[in-house]
Amino acid sequence: MKLYEHISLKPYNTFGINQKADILIEASDEKDILEALTSYPTLKVLGGGSNILLTQEVKTPLLKITQKGITTERENNSHIWLKAQAGEVWSELVDYCVLRNYGGVENLSLIYGSVGAAPVQNIGAYGVELKNAFHSCEAIDRESKQKVIFYKNDCNFGYRDSLFKQSKGRYIILSVTLCLTKKEHFFKTHYGNIKALLTEKGWEETPAHISQVIKQIRQSKLPNPIELGNSGSFFKNPIISREHLLSLQKTYPELPHYWVSVTQEKIPAAYLIESCDLKGYRIGQVGVHKGQPLVLVNYGNASGEDILSLAHYIQGQVKKRFNIQLEMEVNVW
Numbered sequence: 001m002k003l004y005e006h007i008s009l010k011p012y013n014t015f016g017i018n019q020k021a022d023i024l025i026e027a028s029d030e031k032d033i034l035e036a037l038t039s040y041p042t043l044k045v046l047g048g049g050s051n052i053l054l055t056q057e058v059k060t061p062l063l064k065i066t067q068k069g070i071t072t073e074r075e076n077n078s079h080i081w082l083k084a085q086a087g088e089v090w091s092e093l094v095d096y097c098v099l100r101n102y103g104g105v106e107n108l109s110l111i112y113g114s115v116g117a118a119p120v121q122n123i124g125a126y127g128v129e130l131k132n133a134f135h136s137c138e139a140i141d142r143e144s145k146q147k148v149i150f151y152k153n154d155c156n157f158g159y160r161d162s163l164f165k166q167s168k169g170r171y172i173i174l175s176v177t178l179c180l181t182k183k184e185h186f187f188k189t190h191y192g193n194i195k196a197l198l199t200e201k202g203w204e205e206t207p208a209h210i211s212q213v214i215k216q217i218r219q220s221k222l223p224n225p226i227e228l229g230n231s232g233s234f235f236k237n238p239i240i241s242r243e244h245l246l247s248l249q250k251t252y253p254e255l256p257h258y259w260v261s262v263t264q265e266k267i268p269a270a271y272l273i274e275s276c277d278l279k280g281y282r283i284g285q286v287g288v289h290k291g292q293p294l295v296l297v298n299y300g301n302a303s304g305e306d307i308l309s310l311a312h313y314i315q316g317q318v319k320k321r322f323n324i325q326l327e328m329e330v331n332v333w
Helices: 030-039 090-099 194-201 207-221 242-249 269-275 304-322
Strands: 002-008 020-027 062-065 070-075 079-085 134-141 146-151 171-181 229-233 239-241 264-266 286-288 295-298
Touching: 020 030, 030 062, 030 134, 030 171, 062 171, 079 090, 090 207, 146 171, 194 207, 239 242, 242 264, 269 304, 286 304, 295 304
Parallel strands: 020 062
Antiparallel strands: 002 020, 070 079, 079 171, 134 146, 134 171, 229 295, 239 264, 286 295
16 A cells, blocks of 8 residues: 655646645555555545546545456356456556457447446446446445445446445445457447448448547547546536427427437537537636537646636536536536
8 A cells, every 4th residue: 555645636637637635545455445444434536537626635535546457257158257457447448358359348448537437427438338338346335344246236327327426435446347248249330420430441340440430539529638638528418308308499400319218308418518609618728629519628737626617607608598507527526
């Protein structure tokens, strides 16, 4: 276990915000985690730092799990169950899978963050969510200090939501096991222009080809956090009632929408933001990315408060025009 005091968190968050933490603990195994919990029972877990916005110094001790490893739990002719430790980088796990022609997570290529944080948000992209390939995860229950196993049906997965998010830090995820296909893959290529790009390149649908196309799409639209601080999608796509949709369509007949249930529809937040003439909007060192309105960026030495202020402004403009309240996907610390 490594302990750092008064350490800058700039290298630990993809926004590149320079806030300090009183204490940061790096844990390389389960023993380290339990030791950290014993010494600092109120600690918070810091994942890959890709889904947080730091607005102040962090007084609560932070735990960073660094344990890595990918192992095969079991396999048969059609499926393989891979177990990845919480400290693995999610995008590297996806690369590991597609390289071996394992199907199920190729649409989740190039998402920043750690494996341990993935179930908390039920990360998703291009028509696929983590829950689609999720089998189980191991976690420490902070109340009992015991290790527990959660299977898919235990996790209460929803849109960017899960039991782990709802339980407000009760569980510390140690590892995630995915169930992936080895053959007879079921691909989702209807989202966006995935299928069109595959056709353009003359590529058949394989995990590797789909992953490569999605990386190309993401890199063309989304800034690399190493070059321009951001946390990916800042807002959730709102879900509204069908009555609200019908009312909006009177003014905005081209409003895109996606069926959720008989009574609900999902609206792309990017469309709402762009319709408010905010795509590419910039004030000082923060702005809305010119290629993807869902992404807020740090152009230099912006503070977390600067970015939060911009987020509130966007929420206000969307609410005023569409009577829709955008919900932030990032966690504000």
